[in-house]
Amino acid sequence: MGKITLKTFMISCVCFIALSCSNNQNKVNFELIPVKTGEKWGYVNKKGEYKINPQFKDAQFFRDGLAKVLSVDGKVGYITEDGKYKIPAKFKEGTPFKEGFAFVVVDGGYPTCINKSGETIFQLKQAKYAFGFSEGLAMFQTTDDKFGFVDESGKVVVNPQFEFTRPFNEGYAAVCQNKKWGFINKSGKIVINPQFQGVMDFHNGKASFYNGKQSGFIDVKGNYVINPQFDYAMSISEGMASIYSGKLFGFISENGKIIVNPQFEEAFSFKNNLALIKQNDKYGYINKEGKIEINPQFDEATMFFGDVAYVKNADKWGVIDKTGKYLINPQFDEMKSYLSDYNLEMVYNFNLEHLPSVKTDYYNVTSFIKKFFERATNNAFDGFNDFSTLQNIVNHPLYGSSLTDNGEYVAECDEIHEITEEIYINKTIFFFSQPIYTLVSDSWYNTTKQFNLSEELSAIEYQFSFTGNAIDKGGAIANGLKDEIGKRYGINFECKKGDYIGYQKNGKLNFIIVNNDYWVSLYVAFSKENVDKLLLSNASSDSIDNTTAVPL
Numbered sequence: 001m002g003k004i005t006l007k008t009f010m011i012s013c014v015c016f017i018a019l020s021c022s023n024n025q026n027k028v029n030f031e032l033i034p035v036k037t038g039e040k041w042g043y044v045n046k047k048g049e050y051k052i053n054p055q056f057k058d059a060q061f062f063r064d065g066l067a068k069v070l071s072v073d074g075k076v077g078y079i080t081e082d083g084k085y086k087i088p089a090k091f092k093e094g095t096p097f098k099e100g101f102a103f104v105v106v107d108g109g110y111p112t113c114i115n116k117s118g119e120t121i122f123q124l125k126q127a128k129y130a131f132g133f134s135e136g137l138a139m140f141q142t143t144d145d146k147f148g149f150v151d152e153s154g155k156v157v158v159n160p161q162f163e164f165t166r167p168f169n170e171g172y173a174a175v176c177q178n179k180k181w182g183f184i185n186k187s188g189k190i191v192i193n194p195q196f197q198g199v200m201d202f203h204n205g206k207a208s209f210y211n212g213k214q215s216g217f218i219d220v221k222g223n224y225v226i227n228p229q230f231d232y233a234m235s236i237s238e239g240m241a242s243i244y245s246g247k248l249f250g251f252i253s254e255n256g257k258i259i260v261n262p263q264f265e266e267a268f269s270f271k272n273n274l275a276l277i278k279q280n281d282k283y284g285y286i287n288k289e290g291k292i293e294i295n296p297q298f299d300e301a302t303m304f305f306g307d308v309a310y311v312k313n314a315d316k317w318g319v320i321d322k323t324g325k326y327l328i329n330p331q332f333d334e335m336k337s338y339l340s341d342y343n344l345e346m347v348y349n350f351n352l353e354h355l356p357s358v359k360t361d362y363y364n365v366t367s368f369i370k371k372f373f374e375r376a377t378n379n380a381f382d383g384f385n386d387f388s389t390l391q392n393i394v395n396h397p398l399y400g401s402s403l404t405d406n407g408e409y410v411a412e413c414d415e416i417h418e419i420t421e422e423i424y425i426n427k428t429i430f431f432f433s434q435p436i437y438t439l440v441s442d443s444w445y446n447t448t449k450q451f452n453l454s455e456e457l458s459a460i461e462y463q464f465s466f467t468g469n470a471i472d473k474g475g476a477i478a479n480g481l482k483d484e485i486g487k488r489y490g491i492n493f494e495c496k497k498g499d500y501i502g503y504q505k506n507g508k509l510n511f512i513i514v515n516n517d518y519w520v521s522l523y524v525a526f527s528k529e530n531v532d533k534l535l536l537s538n539a540s541s542d543s544i545d546n547t548t549a550v551p552l
Contacts, residue, residue, distance in 0.1 A: 029062035030305040032081060033319070036334035041069070043083070046308060046319060048328035052083035061336060064097045066116060073498045076104065078118075087118035092475055093358040099133040101152065105358045107475025108365075111140070113154065122154025124360075131357045134167035137186060143360075149173070149188070158188035167355070169201040172220065183207070183222075192222040200235045204254065208233045208241070215243075217256070226256035237269035240288060251275070251290070260290035271303045274322060283311070285324075294324035302337045310335045363473035365480030368423045373484060379508045384457055386508060386526035390436050391453035399428060405449070408435040422470040423477065429461040431534075459525040459534060466518065478515035481522055485511050503528050 032043040032051060040054035058070035066078040066086055077089025078097065091104040101121065103111050111130035113121040124130050127140040137149040137157065148160030149168075166174040172183045175194065182194035183202075198210040206217045206225055216228035217236075226233075232244040233252075240251045240259060249267035251260040266278035274285045274293060284296030285304075300312035308319050308327060317337075318330035375382045384392065393411060394400045402415040409432050417425040433456070437449040466473065482493050482500050489509055491502035500513040510531045512523035525531045 027064050028305075029065075029081065030308070032062055032067075033310075034059040034061060034067075034336040035317070035332040037332055041334075043067075044328070044332075046327050048319070048331070051081075052079075059336075060096050064100060064116060066097050068094055068096045068102070078102070086116070087114070092361055095130075095132045095356040095358060099136065099152075101133050101138075103130040103132065103138070103358045105361050108361055108363065108473075108477075108479035110360055110362050111358050113138075113152075121152070122150075124150065124154070125362070126160075127360060129357045129359050131167065131355050134169065135171070135186075137168050137173075139165050139167060139173070147175070157186070158184065166201060170203065170205070170220075172202050172207075174199045174201065174207075181209075183220075191220070192218070203235045203237065204239075206236055206254065208235055217241075226252070229256075234269055237271065238273065238288075240270050240275075242267045242269060242275070249277070251288075259288070260286070263290075268303055272306065272322070274304055274309075276301055276303045276309075285309070293322075294320070300337070310337055361473060361475050363470055363476035365477055368420050368477065369480050369484045372419050372481075373488070376488065378489075381460065381509065381524045384460060384524075384526075386456070388457040389453060390430075390432070390451065390455050390457070393430055393457065394453065399430075405436060405451075408437065409433075411436060419464075422468040423464060423466055425462050426465045427461075427463040429463070430457055431459040431461070431530075432456070433458045433530075457526065458530045459523055462522045462524075464520040464522070472517040474515040474517045474520050478513050478520050481513055481520070501531065503531065 031045060033045070034041055035044050037054050041056040041059035042050055042054035043052035043059065044050050055072070056069040057072055057074060060068040062081055065080060069077055069079055069089070071077060071089035073089075075089040076091040076094035077085050078087040078094070080086045090106065092107050094104040095102050097116060100116060101113050103113055105111055111124045111127045113124070113130075115121055124140055126142050128143045128145070129141040131139045133152065137151055139147055139149050140160070141147050142160045146160035147162045147165040148156055149158035149165070151157050162175040162177060163179070164176040168186065172185060172191065174181055175184050175190070177194040180194035181196045181199045182190060183192040183199070185191050196209040197212040200208040202220065205220055208215055208217055209228070210232065211228050214228035215230045215233040216224060217226035217233065219225050230243040230245045234242040236254055239254055241254075242249055243252050243262070245262045248262035249264040250258060250262035251267065253259050264277040264279055265281070268276040270288065273288060277284060277286050277296070279296040282296035283298040283301035284292055285294040287293050298311040298313055302310045304322070307322055310317055311320055311330070313330050316330035317332045317335040318326055319328040321327055379385055382398070383396065390411065394403060398417060399413040399415070402413050403411055404414070406412050406429075410429060411432075412427060412429045414427055417428075419425065435452070436455050437451045439447045440450045441447050464477065466477070470477065478500070482502075485491055485502060486493060489504050491504055491511065493500040493502040493513070500511075502511045504510055507528050508526065510525045510528055512525070512531060512534060514521045514523075523531075523534060525534065
């Protein structure tokens with residue numbers, strides 16, 4: 001076994017554990033198990049029978065009667081236990097429901113708290129990240145990277161002032177100031193001064209700490225109750241805590257007495273009187289006396305969810321009971337092997353990625369929209385309309401000097417055009433219905449292209465790229481384009497397979513907007529038929545852009 005470090009310790013915990021320290025965990029439905037077969041997620045019961053057929057790109061455990069799922073087009077929604085959407089899949093990001101609330105973000109939007117009916121409770125416009133509720137308070141990180149807490153009405157009860165925080169547990173939250181950790185109460189008062197290199201949450205009135213050399217335990221007043229003596233120590237669960245000492249894991253009691261001598265490669269908290277351990281590179285389970293109850297035999301395994309655990313062998317997941325008997329033989333490609341809200345409980349190093357959160361997608365597009373639409377008039381874009389020809393493009397000051405052909409029906413300009421400091425056009429593509437050149441032989445071995453400069457333009461594509469604060473704000477920028485086009489041209493957009501399509505009543509200017517977080521393509525077509533042809537000719541592509549030219 002290689003050397004254990006904080007980093008590998010963290011990775012092991014995140015990959016293999018399912019924590020049940022929170023009082024809210026009893027609202028998790030473990031009777032419906034998220035499983036993956038092929039590329040789709042669904043839900044089975046403890047017999048392995050499908051109760052909700054595989055149909056999602058991702059699926060989480062049911063909490064408070066709702067489960068967060070990811071639809072086939074990559075949007076977050078929430079379903080009931082019969083598999084029907086209670087809250088439609090329309091969000092870019094979302095957290096699982098906890099204490100009756102979830103945070104969601106739409107393209108271009110702020111972190112928004114919703115209830116189980118999908119109604120907006122409040123928005124956190126000052127938040128860069130928002131995290132789920134714990135004990136009535138939700139932590140958030142501001143755009144200047146300070147952490148604070150809000151209550152269920154959205155009122156800030158702990159002002160953003162900390163470098164990092166952790167969710168509240170047993171009335172206290174771990175906070176970091178000047179790279180040292182301590183604890184606050186729910187009014188934001190520091191009750192244990194930041195002094196530790198790392199801490200874990202309070203459980204049974206005790207919290208594990210790391211002083212840079214060794215780990216021990218403190219009480220809610222900050223007094224040592226178990227002196228620092230271990231390399232690492234996990235939180236107390238069911239009266240015992242896993243400790244790492246001498247390069248092996250064992251267990252201590254709440255008063256610090258060693259109950260199970262360090263002997264395992266890995267060991268996790270007791271759940272339902274059994275602890276997951278690793279020995280000889282395989283996972284099994286021990287009882288509180290240290291006796292092996294289920295022999296180490298699994299490639300991966302979880303802690304017990306009630307009376308069952310999930311195990312993996314030969315790249316397939318199954319379910320066992322407390323005797324080690326298979327209730328579901330290994331057959332699934334993936335199973336949810338951890339709950340998504342308290343993976344940090346066993347990790348000294350803070351990492352935002354291990355807590356469910358949403359990130360703001362808001363981006364101020366005002367300057368970009370104003371500058372880009374200086375190109376637009378009622379019936380033309382960039383000076384081009386349905387009467388424009390290849391000659392007009394050649395003569396255009398922005399495109400003529402760097403125009404090249406890309407097949408018979410396409411001309412393009414690779415010159416970068418800056419719109420704002422953070423948004424620029426990296427390519428402009430011009431589509432035609434008829435070939436823009438013919439091949440002419442001037443000898444038996446040589447041909448040249450003879451361009452038809454009178455050929456009429458059918459559509460334009462603007463490919464936008466981003467930098468700086470706009471780097472992952474494709475949704476916000478696409479929404480800004482959609483809103484401005486709708487307002488200017490009286491167009492109502494419809495969404496088809498994630499792309500926005502809009503037709504002008506007179507048919508002169510029609511639009512398609514395609515985007516992900518990191519780029520946006522805007523198509524301007526000079527007839528409805530050209531829009532339909534663009535969609536039809538690229539129906540199998542992830543993006544409408546296709547370098548293989550097709551006639552429009």
